[in-house]
Amino acid sequence: MKPITxxxxxxxxxxxxxxxxxxxKGYSDVSKSTRDAVxxxxxxxxxxxxxxxxxxRTRQTNTIGVIIPTIVHQFFSKVIDGIIEEAEKKGxxxxxxxxxxxxxxxxxxxxxxxxxxVDGILISLANDQKEIxxxxxxxxxxxxxxxxxxxxxxxxxxxxxxxxREAAYNAVTHLIQSGCKKIAHFRGxxxxxxxxxxxxxxxxxLEDNNIxxxxxxxxxxxxxxxxxxxxxxxDIYEKNKDIDAVFxxxxxxxxxxxxxxxxxxxxxxxxxxxxxxxxxxxxxVISPSLTTVDQPxxxxxxxxxxxxxxxxxxxxxxxxxxxxxxxxxxxxxxRNSTLI
Amino acid sequence: MKPITxxxxxxxxxxxxxxxxxxxKGYSDVSKSTRDAVxxxxxxxxxxxxxxxxxxRTRQTNTIGVIIPTIVHQFFSKVIDGIIEEAEKKGxxxxxxxxxxxxxxxxxxxxxxxxxxVDGILISLANDQKEIxxxxxxxxxxxxxxxxxxxxxxxxxxxxxxxxREAAYNAVTHLIQSGCKKIAHFRGxxxxxxxxxxxxxxxxxLEDNNIxxxxxxxxxxxxxxxxxxxxxxxDIYEKNKDIDAVFxxxxxxxxxxxxxxxxxxxxxxxxxxxxxxxxxxxxxVISPSLTTVDQPxxxxxxxxxxxxxxxxxxxxxxxxxxxxxxxxxxxxxxRNSTLI
DNA sequence: CTGAAAGCGCTTACAG
DNA sequence: CTGAAAGCGCTTACAG
Numbered sequence: 001m002k003p004i005t006x007x008x009x010x011x012x013x014x015x016x017x018x019x020x021x022x023x024x025k026g027y028s029d030v031s032k033s034t035r036d037a038v039x040x041x042x043x044x045x046x047x048x049x050x051x052x053x054x055x056x057r058t059r060q061t062n063t064i065g066v067i068i069p070t071i072v073h074q075f076f077s078k079v080i081d082g083i084i085e086e087a088e089k090k091g092x093x094x095x096x097x098x099x100x101x102x103x104x105x106x107x108x109x110x111x112x113x114x115x116x117x118v119d120g121i122l123i124s125l126a127n128d129q130k131e132i133x134x135x136x137x138x139x140x141x142x143x144x145x146x147x148x149x150x151x152x153x154x155x156x157x158x159x160x161x162x163x164x165r166e167a168a169y170n171a172v173t174h175l176i177q178s179g180c181k182k183i184a185h186f187r188g189x190x191x192x193x194x195x196x197x198x199x200x201x202x203x204x205x206l207e208d209n210n211i212x213x214x215x216x217x218x219x220x221x222x223x224x225x226x227x228x229x230x231x232x233x234x235d236i237y238e239k240n241k242d243i244d245a246v247f248x249x250x251x252x253x254x255x256x257x258x259x260x261x262x263x264x265x266x267x268x269x270x271x272x273x274x275x276x277x278x279x280x281x282x283x284x285v286i287s288p289s290l291t292t293v294d295q296p297x298x299x300x301x302x303x304x305x306x307x308x309x310x311x312x313x314x315x316x317x318x319x320x321x322x323x324x325x326x327x328x329x330x331x332x333x334x335r336n337s338t339l340i
Numbered sequence: 341m342k343p344i345t346x347x348x349x350x351x352x353x354x355x356x357x358x359x360x361x362x363x364x365k366g367y368s369d370v371s372k373s374t375r376d377a378v379x380x381x382x383x384x385x386x387x388x389x390x391x392x393x394x395x396x397r398t399r400q401t402n403t404i405g406v407i408i409p410t411i412v413h414q415f416f417s418k419v420i421d422g423i424i425e426e427a428e429k430k431g432x433x434x435x436x437x438x439x440x441x442x443x444x445x446x447x448x449x450x451x452x453x454x455x456x457x458v459d460g461i462l463i464s465l466a467n468d469q470k471e472i473x474x475x476x477x478x479x480x481x482x483x484x485x486x487x488x489x490x491x492x493x494x495x496x497x498x499x500x501x502x503x504x505r506e507a508a509y510n511a512v513t514h515l516i517q518s519g520c521k522k523i524a525h526f527r528g529x530x531x532x533x534x535x536x537x538x539x540x541x542x543x544x545x546l547e548d549n550n551i552x553x554x555x556x557x558x559x560x561x562x563x564x565x566x567x568x569x570x571x572x573x574x575d576i577y578e579k580n581k582d583i584d585a586v587f588x589x590x591x592x593x594x595x596x597x598x599x600x601x602x603x604x605x606x607x608x609x610x611x612x613x614x615x616x617x618x619x620x621x622x623x624x625v626i627s628p629s630l631t632t633v634d635q636p637x638x639x640x641x642x643x644x645x646x647x648x649x650x651x652x653x654x655x656x657x658x659x660x661x662x663x664x665x666x667x668x669x670x671x672x673x674x675r676n677s678t679l680i
Numbered sequence: 681c682t683g684a685a686a687g688c689g690c691t692t693a694c695a696g
Numbered sequence: 697c698t699g700a701a702a703g704c705g706c707t708t709a710c711a712g
Contacts, residue, residue, distance in 0.1 A: 018701095049690075057703080077413075081412050117390060
């Protein structure tokens with residue numbers, strides 16, 4: 001039951017391992033008769049090459065590593081979907097790890113992947129990112145690295161993102177154009193760049209429309225959860241009956257807010273409009289259905305992998321590679337939680 | 341920038357590679373002074389072992405492979421979550437592959453994982469499963485294998501499942517107890533075992549309650565989608581105005597049905613009750629919220645991996661391993677789409 | 681306590 | 697066209 005090796009084939013055919021290897025790889029300097037014999041026997045004995053040995057010899061594993069905060073999250077599972085599909089096309093396998101928003105875990109996982117000698121790493125950073133030494137290490141070791149969605153501006157490497165600031169700007173502008181004037185923002189945690197950017201987009205939209213920024217209308221999520229959305233909606237409504245819109249950091253939070261409004265007979269969107277971010281499937285089936293910003297997860301996964309391959313290929317050819325940043329377009333999906 | 345190897349350390353310390361290796365692995369037959377020197381240098385030079393070489397030498401990769409139909413599906417992403425968490429605890433990495441419900445792809449992926457010499461494989465089968473040769477191959481090669489959720493009865497290996505028949509039986513009984521008499525079933529595709537079992541549970545519940553089975557109340561999903569739920573709801577309502585309940589193969593289908601009923605002012609649950617299966621997060625936030633059967637994905641992933649390890653360990657010790665089947669409990673989550 | 685040697689299963693530059 | 701040899705980076709049984 002031990003796997004068949006090249007040696008087994010060579011022994012049976014009475015030729016050298018070298019020749020068997022070359023025959024199997026279709027080298028031209030092997031006679032047709034030998035090649036045929038090798039292929040026939042390999043087929044018959046059900047030979048499959050031992051990837052581990054090949055990897056060691058070629059210093060290449062055809063494996064890439066992916067680290068995301070959490071997989072049970074529609075956006076990230078879409079990204080993973082895109083990555084796996086694209087990787088498979090090129091004969092690569094994908095190892096997925098979850099940081100659970102912990103930088104400590106993230107560090108350990110980077111080391112695991114590095115030891116595993118993956119050919120490249122794709123990562124979306126944990127929220128409490130303050131230091132980036134572990135990522136700098138990846139770059140120093142010349143392991144291709146691409147950040148996506150949750151990135152760090154201070155790292156010099158390729159990135160795939162959306163323009164969070166602009167997307168948020170557009171979302172809030174949409175609310176303003178529909179007549180809203182007192183717009184709350186349930187923002188994300190303080191650290192992540194995309195949470196900051198969405199907040200800045202919100203502020204800019206207010207500014208450009210001469211709406212005074214009011215700090216008391218800002219709530220900060222820690223877990224970015226349904227419960228927070230619900231709780232913040234309750235709190236803000238009790239303190240500001242005249243609030244007329246909520247821009248939430250993500251659909252889950254928006255759905256929590258809508259749940260509170262529904263339960264308390266506060267009409268969405270007639271009294272309060274709500275706009276989310278991400279476009280989870282869920283948002284299309286709740287009532288009222290949620291207007292939101294579509295965030296192209298699947299595409300982001302594909303693009304991130306393509307960029308990684310580009311870097312890997314440049315490296316193989318010994319060429320210099322200049323990091324690229326790809327900004328994917330977003331669009332507002334208009335549904336029934338906003339007036340227009 | 342080439343990674344540091346044992347040889348590099350040995351050269352610097354003027355000792356043999358053997359001793360360096362032993363020191364690093366904490367063998368007792370290395371003097372303390374040597375060990376200290378080795379550790380100090382390894383630390384200083386940032387040595388990390390090359391897993392590929394270790395894997396080749398030890399014939400073990402500390403990697404397991406997982407194949408699921410699709411990752412963008414809350415149930416499966418929960419399973420993956422459970423698998424990854426559990427694997428990480430034991431120092432294992434997880435390669436995830438999606439069959440997209442294609443057996444052809446599944447076969448290729450099995451080969452990939454086998455070539456990769458993963459230490460074990462976890463799989464939830466594609467729907468159009470008719471043959472199982474590729475899985476039999478895994479067993480023949482003595483690679484530990486555990487099936488979960490979507491299994492094949494004819495394979496002799498470990499399995500982790502829920503009792504689909506019983507769960508469906510309970511769901512339908514719940515509808516009957518609430519007074520429903522004309523209960524439709526939007527079933528899954530014809531092939532998968534769990535789809536068959538849920539259908540059988542439905543029939544048994546009718547039988548035990550003296551409700552005559554009516555073939556025209558059965559609709560068969562192909563994609564198990566929202567759209568199918570919607571379409572089937574429309575069709576059945578047009579043909580049977582007196583229908584009073586729908587038991588759907590999965591939440592997504594149930595949510596599609598509810599969407600149709602809502603849009604057409606057919607009161608759920610007062611006119612028609614709806615019960616789903618899986619307990620996606622979505623089900624708790626739609627209106628009316630969906631009564632459903634909770635399917636423990638996270639736990640299933642953990643259990644499947646534990647069973648796999650059990651088999652791997654037995655194998656290492658040369659012990660015989662008798663395949664086990666674990667049946668996880670399910671429960672009905674009562675919400676507002678049913679009368680009680 | 682230390683190390684030479686063999687070997688895991690491949691690939692490839694080189695010689696013939 | 698074929699193959700001996702070296703080597704990828706480790707581990708481990710064995711000798712001293």
